[in-house]
Amino acid sequence: MPPEGGNGVTAVLPVEWVEVDVRADFGEFVRTSLPTLLRYGHALTGNPHDAADLVQTVLEKLGARWASLVRRKGVEPLAYARRSMANAHVSRWRRHRRERLVADFPDVVGVSGVDRLEHEPLWQALRDLPPRQRAVVVLRFYEGLSELEIAATLGISPGTVKSQNSRAMATLRKRLEEG
Numbered sequence: 558m559p560p561e562g563g564n565g566v567t568a569v570l571p572v573e574w575v576e577v578d579v580r581a582d583f584g585e586f587v588r589t590s591l592p593t594l595l596r597y598g599h600a601l602t603g604n605p606h607d608a609a610d611l612v613q614t615v616l617e618k619l620g621a622r623w624a625s626l627v628r629r630k631g632v633e634p635l636a637y638a639r640r641s642m643a644n645a646h647v648s649r650w651r652r653h654r655r656e657r658l659v660a661d662f663p664d665v666v667g668v669s670g671v672d673r674l675e676h677e678p679l680w681q682a683l684r685d686l687p688p689r690q691r692a693v694v695v696l697r698f699y700e701g702l703s704e705l706e707i708a709a710t711l712g713i714s715p716g717t718v719k720s721q722n723s724r725a726m727a728t729l730r731k732r733l734e735e736g
Contacts, residue, residue, distance in 0.1 A: 583623040587616060590635055593700075597639060600695040601646045603684040611649075615641045639700075640710045643692040682732040690725035693718055 591612070598608030619626070619638055626632055683691060689711070696707045697718075704722075708715045 582627065583620055586623075586634055590638065593635070594638060594642065597695060597700060598642060598646075600683075600699050601642065601688070601692060603680075611642055611646055615645055636706070636710045639696070640712055643688075643711050646692070647688040678733055679729070682729050685732070686725050686728060689713075690721045690728070693721040694725045694729075697722060 594612045594615075595605070595608055598611045599605050602608050602611055615638055619634075619641065626634065626637065683694065686694065692711060693707055696702045696710060697704075702710065704715050704718045707718045711718070713721075
């Protein structure tokens with residue numbers, strides 16, 4: 558809110574001051590929300606490296622739109638970021654789910670970091686869920702959001718949240734009983 562002078566007239570701030578204030582506000586948002594977004598990204602993607610890439614991609618886009626986003630009434634930046642992450646993850650999954658055939662096998666097997674949850678049955682079953690079902694489960698049980706908050710975050714109806722959660726729970730139960 559612009560400062561008021563002593564005579565009740567609203568002062569107009571120079572554009573440079575407003576830009577600095579908006580950048581500082583975005584920086585504060587990133588500082589406070591980054592751990593939450595990284596946890597959410599890890600649960601969505603299944604590994605911390607892809608989670609960091611996903612968060613970075615979304616924060617770059619969010620930073621570019623930050624000024625217009627904070628001017629809108631009723632927009633919760635964290636919910637907006639979560640929804641953007643879920644959408645970006647689903648889009649990336651759609652683009653990369655195709656098979657890629659190679660002419661020859663590589664000579665050396667690549668070494669990857671060891672994920673401590675790699676052999677956990679629940680984590681494996683969660684990772685095998687379709688992206689939207691996984692997003693609903695993570696938001697509901699990992700982030701503790703209500704069905705209405707999940708619907709608003711993902712841009713879907715509450716009924717879709719319920720059906721996706723029901724299907725995911727049935728799949729998880731089945732896979733855990735088999736394993």
